[in-house]
Amino acid sequence: MLRRRRGSSRSASRRSDERQPSEPSGVASEPLSALLERIASGDPGAFSAWYDEWFDQALASARRAARGDEHAAADLAQEVLMRFVRKTPILETPAAMGAWLKRASLTVAIDRARAEARRRAREARRSTVPHTAAGADAERLDWLRAELEGVDGASESMLFERFGLGRTLAEIGRALGLSPSAVDGRIGRTIRALRKRAEEAFNER
DSSP states (O other), X not given: OHHHHHHHHHHHHHHHHHHSOOOOOSGXXXXXXXXXXXXXXTOHHHHHHHHHHHXXXXXXXXXXXTTTOHHHHHHHHHHHHHHHXXXXXXXXXXXXXXXHHHHHHHHHHHHHHHHHHHHHHHHHHHHSOOOHHHHHHHHHHHXXXXXXXXXXXXXXXXXXXXXXXXXXXXXXXXXXXXXXXXXXXHHHHHHHHHHHHHHHHHTOO
């Protein structure tokens, strides 16, 4: 009799233990937006948790933007993380977080490519012996830079990605959520408008 009661007690105890709910692991059950809000408020533990979860995807996005260049991808990923910390986006879903990382990586890549292009242009100007033709070319380049400042941001980015980075229409379209034909049309309209203004500015027909 006593043995049966003890056995029954053990079984009841086991059943009771099995019914006890497990404690949440913390970050895993925390909504993404709440985690991002904690990062924005300066919580280092929150950033550490986000980093563990999202760094691999940040690096993968940087690799795509850097076209597989591992060294450049590491630099891009670092810059993206710095921008993330400086101005943390409050997003609701993992899909939105992934899209943000992709856009941020592409933006950083474009910014760096523009800076490099400006640096090379400065070096070229310093190394070129001034003459009439060079002066005319420099004037046209200065005019073009000024005109591009007035182009809307989306069109300017498309032009730079197409002719500065050598991306295909399909690649640009995927990054912006547009079809290749839509990208082609937007770039074509921008070029035609620039060409018309150039003809007027330099009296060319």
